[in-house]
Amino acid sequence: MAFAREALRNIFKKPVTEKYPFERREPAEGFRGRPVWDMKKCIGCGTCVRVCPVKAVEMIGRGREATIKHHLERCIYCGQCAESCPVKAITMTPEYELSDTDKSKMLHVYERK
Amino acid sequence: MVSEALSFILQLLIFPGFLFIICLAFFSEWVLRKFVARIQNRMGPTYTGSGGILQPFADFIKLLGKEDIVPAFAERTYFTLTPLLCLTLPLTALFILPMTGHRALISFEGDLIFLAFIFTTLTIMVFLGGFLSGSVFSMVGGVRAATQLLGYEIPFLLALFGPAIPASSLSISKISTWQAQNNAWGLWTQPIGFGVLVICLLAELELLPFDIPEAETEIVAGWNVEFTGRRLALVRLGRDVELVLASTILADLYLGGPQQVWIIPPIIIFLAKMFACLLLIGYLKTLFARFRIDQVLSGMWKYVIPAAMIQFIILKLIW
Amino acid sequence: MSGSTIKVIIGPQHPALKEPERFILETEGEYVVDVKVRIGYIHRGIEKAMENRTYLQGLYLSERVCGICSDAHTTCYVQGVEELLGVEPPPRSRFIRVVVAELERIHSHLLWLGIAAHEIGFDTLFMYVWRDREIVMDLLEIVSGNRVHYATNTIGGVRRDLNDEKIHKILKGLKTLEDRAKEYLKMIQKEQTVLKRTVNVGILSKSDAIKYGAVGPTVRASGVKRDVRADDPYAAYDEIPFNVIVEDGCDCLARIMVRSREVLESIHIIREALKRMPGGEIRVRVKPRIPPAEALSRVEAPRGELLYYIRSNGTDKPERCKIRTPTLANIPSLCKMLVGGYIADVPIVLAGIDPCFACMDRVLVIDREKREAKVWTLDMLRRYGREWYRKR
Ligand code: SF4
Numbered sequence: 001m002a003f004a005r006e007a008l009r010n011i012f013k014k015p016v017t018e019k020y021p022f023e024r025r026e027p028a029e030g031f032r033g034r035p036v037w038d039m040k041k042c043i044g045c046g047t048c049v050r051v052c053p054v055k056a057v058e059m060i061g062r063g064r065e066a067t068i069k070h071h072l073e074r075c076i077y078c079g080q081c082a083e084s085c086p087v088k089a090i091t092m093t094p095e096y097e098l099s100d101t102d103k104s105k106m107l108h109v110y111e112r113k
Numbered sequence: 114m115v116s117e118a119l120s121f122i123l124q125l126l127i128f129p130g131f132l133f134i135i136c137l138a139f140f141s142e143w144v145l146r147k148f149v150a151r152i153q154n155r156m157g158p159t160y161t162g163s164g165g166i167l168q169p170f171a172d173f174i175k176l177l178g179k180e181d182i183v184p185a186f187a188e189r190t191y192f193t194l195t196p197l198l199c200l201t202l203p204l205t206a207l208f209i210l211p212m213t214g215h216r217a218l219i220s221f222e223g224d225l226i227f228l229a230f231i232f233t234t235l236t237i238m239v240f241l242g243g244f245l246s247g248s249v250f251s252m253v254g255g256v257r258a259a260t261q262l263l264g265y266e267i268p269f270l271l272a273l274f275g276p277a278i279p280a281s282s283l284s285i286s287k288i289s290t291w292q293a294q295n296n297a298w299g300l301w302t303q304p305i306g307f308g309v310l311v312i313c314l315l316a317e318l319e320l321l322p323f324d325i326p327e328a329e330t331e332i333v334a335g336w337n338v339e340f341t342g343r344r345l346a347l348v349r350l351g352r353d354v355e356l357v358l359a360s361t362i363l364a365d366l367y368l369g370g371p372q373q374v375w376i377i378p379p380i381i382i383f384l385a386k387m388f389a390c391l392l393l394i395g396y397l398k399t400l401f402a403r404f405r406i407d408q409v410l411s412g413m414w415k416y417v418i419p420a421a422m423i424q425f426i427i428l429k430l431i432w
Numbered sequence: 433m434s435g436s437t438i439k440v441i442i443g444p445q446h447p448a449l450k451e452p453e454r455f456i457l458e459t460e461g462e463y464v465v466d467v468k469v470r471i472g473y474i475h476r477g478i479e480k481a482m483e484n485r486t487y488l489q490g491l492y493l494s495e496r497v498c499g500i501c502s503d504a505h506t507t508c509y510v511q512g513v514e515e516l517l518g519v520e521p522p523p524r525s526r527f528i529r530v531v532v533a534e535l536e537r538i539h540s541h542l543l544w545l546g547i548a549a550h551e552i553g554f555d556t557l558f559m560y561v562w563r564d565r566e567i568v569m570d571l572l573e574i575v576s577g578n579r580v581h582y583a584t585n586t587i588g589g590v591r592r593d594l595n596d597e598k599i600h601k602i603l604k605g606l607k608t609l610e611d612r613a614k615e616y617l618k619m620i621q622k623e624q625t626v627l628k629r630t631v632n633v634g635i636l637s638k639s640d641a642i643k644y645g646a647v648g649p650t651v652r653a654s655g656v657k658r659d660v661r662a663d664d665p666y667a668a669y670d671e672i673p674f675n676v677i678v679e680d681g682c683d684c685l686a687r688i689m690v691r692s693r694e695v696l697e698s699i700h701i702i703r704e705a706l707k708r709m710p711g712g713e714i715r716v717r718v719k720p721r722i723p724p725a726e727a728l729s730r731v732e733a734p735r736g737e738l739l740y741y742i743r744s745n746g747t748d749k750p751e752r753c754k755i756r757t758p759t760l761a762n763i764p765s766l767c768k769m770l771v772g773g774y775i776a777d778v779p780i781v782l783a784g785i786d787p788c789f790a791c792m793d794r795v796l797v798i799d800r801e802k803r804e805a806k807v808w809t810l811d812m813l814r815r816y817g818r819e820w821y822r823k824r
């Protein structure tokens with residue numbers, strides 16, 4: 001019966017569960033969500049392609065003309081690409097609701113304007 | 114004559130009979146789930162109906178639509194019979210317990226014995242159903258249910274018959290009427306008996322700390338592991354009705370049952386008492402870890418049976 | 433005896449196991465008389481995959497060996513690689529590694545406590561403990577950005593620094609956590625039903641614990657003072673004074689007590705580490721290619737000693753990477769604990785070693801006749817498979 005008091009106390013407390021799809025929580029500062037490429041900065045060096053542990057980044061063409069394809073379904077949000085990019089063209093955004101049933105929506109293509 | 118028969122049938126089917134009890138059972142499950150969730154700092158059901166009030170009903174409907182499988186090794190007759198009896202036995206028992214007024218729907222001298230008989234049959238059904246479903250887990254569960262019965266049956270019967278002594282009647286309706294009229298609730302006159310009965314009802318309902326026959330983490334779902342679809346739906350509804358039955362027994366035998374207070378109709382008073390008992394059961398259920406079967410047996414024989422006996426002796430000395 | 437026994441099969445799918453693994457229990461009535469363990473249901477080929485990835489990419493793979501002790505795995509891995517490279521991580525990074533490792537230990541132990549409560553049917557305690565575990569999860573999120581894969585370690589240091597604001601938040605969180613942990617410790621020791629289910633259950637005597645090579649809280653609950661943090665200090669553990677928690681109960685309660693007390697000890701270690709943390713760099717740059725060498729690295733993961741063996745061959749990829757997780761080391765002791773107990777006690781005893789089967793499953797063949805364990809290479813496996821099919 002050691003928990004009798006604790007249990008009674010909790011009856012009148014608000015539940016700690018969050019009603020997730022209705023109430024969203026702000027991710028913490030420095031959260032690694034979806035990486036986003038800034039093609040104005042990118043110099044097309046290919047480092048992000050090389051370091052990515054799951055081959056989620058694809059580069060078509062080379063140098064300043066290159067297009068980058070990011071496969072969200074493979075990405076493990078490790079943030080290594082953002083860390084390794086020499087010109088800091090990649091940022092990890094706090095977006096986290098990224099699953100989808102449509103695979104084509106999982107592919108993000110970054111082209112140069 | 115005809116109108117009397119018709120009104121009896123209506124009572125049996127609708128109020129306070131079949132339909133009312135089933136609704137009450139669903140509602141009790143919801144109350145219990147919400148209450149336990151609150152104790153544990155959770156939300157409980159929220160989705161179906163306002164505050165998830167329709168969730169038990171939705172679960173029931175969903176299970177009805179699921180595939181119904183009879184395992185190849187199962188004994189077909191018992192496998193079908195167990196879920197049916199799981200529902201009908203407690204339902205029958207509720208007909209003899211007074212809910213709306215001084216008299217139960219069906220009441221006769223000695224219906225208390227009938228009630229005891231129903232409880233034992235229920236456990237034996239559980240044992241047979243579990244043992245004959247042909248799975249190791251259900252077999253172990255069934256044997257555990259029967260073993261547990263050995264532990265709690267004697268104190269249960271003693272606590273059940275305790276209130277009959279001061280009222281000098283074996284009819285539940287008369288006992289509760291006597292308690293209400295003399296303002297001598299069983300809870301005050303025989304508190305040990307009340308405690309014993311609560312413990313035994315927890316064991317009978319297979320709630321913590323006595324949920325040994327269906328211990329999820331040990332033997333999956335115990336005796337009801339093989340039931341699916343319609344059968345599982347019946348088993349679960351049976352559980353809910355049993356819950357109502359347990360709280361009703363407590364309310365009728367120890368809290369004076371339905372009684373008129375001022376202008377409040379007896380049914381309201383009865384429901385208040387019943388839900389108080391339900392919450393007590395729910396509260397106790399959250400406080401413990403599960404016992405082991407040998408610990409239940411030794412604990413029951415060492416502490417609960419002597420307690421029940423002492424209560425009985427004290428009663429005999431006073432009355 | 434064999435005539436009257438019933439085989440109760442636990443797993444590969446069973447509510448008491450969160451992961452697939454098979455235990456065949458020979459039972460007599462409610463007693464367990466023999467146990468057979470069959471492992472390998474979730475072998476994921478991680479060691480082989482390591483060989484096809486660069487050292488940096490392997491880091492993220494090692495993190496995903498286990499979702500609960502992800503930081504222990506990366507720490508062990510980067511230590512091995514740093515040894516191969518012959519670089520020393522800067523002092524500040526070593527303290528940050530300690531902070532994250534201890535936060536992780538708290539989270540893992542609390543998680544375990546909840547699971548243990550659930551196994552003995554005490555769901556209320558389970559909910560309370562997991563509710564309060566959220567505090568430490570939030571702290572980890574503050575430190576590393578994410579809840580599960582912290583990705584804090586990198587070869588040559590750590591990736592993120594701690595600033596004053598974060599340190600302040602950690603200290604504040606730890607205070608609440610400490611109060612709660614103390615409260616639970618008191619309540620658990622008083623709750624009769626918990627004691628009834630854990631005292632004298634799953635006994636592993638001191639001599640058996642040593643004989644079967646148990647590790648981590650399991651061995652410490654049997655009265656053996658064995659902790660990699662103290663015996664072979666890594667990161668900054670040699671600069672922080674702390675106690676190795678030991679209990680002599682040898683039973684499940686002792687395992688609960690060891691872990692609960694370790695939570696308090698970890699809180700103490702974090703405070704000390706934050707106090708003594710030097711300033712300066714948090715990482716050094718390293719070369720991607722590593723000359724041929726071998727390294728063996730050990731850390732004390734929340735579940736016990738974790739071991740990485742890495743061999744380099746001059747390229748940017750390891751030639752071999754062997755991982756030995758604590759659960760594997762504890763399996764022989766587990767069999768010892770189960771025999772002679774009740775079926776009802778199997779879940780709590782199983783949970784007692786805090787098993788993590790997904791990280792344990794590797795190609796490991798135990799030869800019953802020769803009583804030796806060997807790790808098979810892909811080639812050997814292929815040959816074995818071919819022969820096996822021919823024989824059929
Ligand atoms: S690493 Fe940076 S600069 Fe290089 S290709 Fe990737 S985004 Fe562009």
Ligand code: SF4
Pocket residue numbers: 035051052053054055056057074075076077078079080081082
């Ligand atoms: S976050 Fe990691 S997995 Fe995702 S694209 Fe960048 S490097 Fe690859």
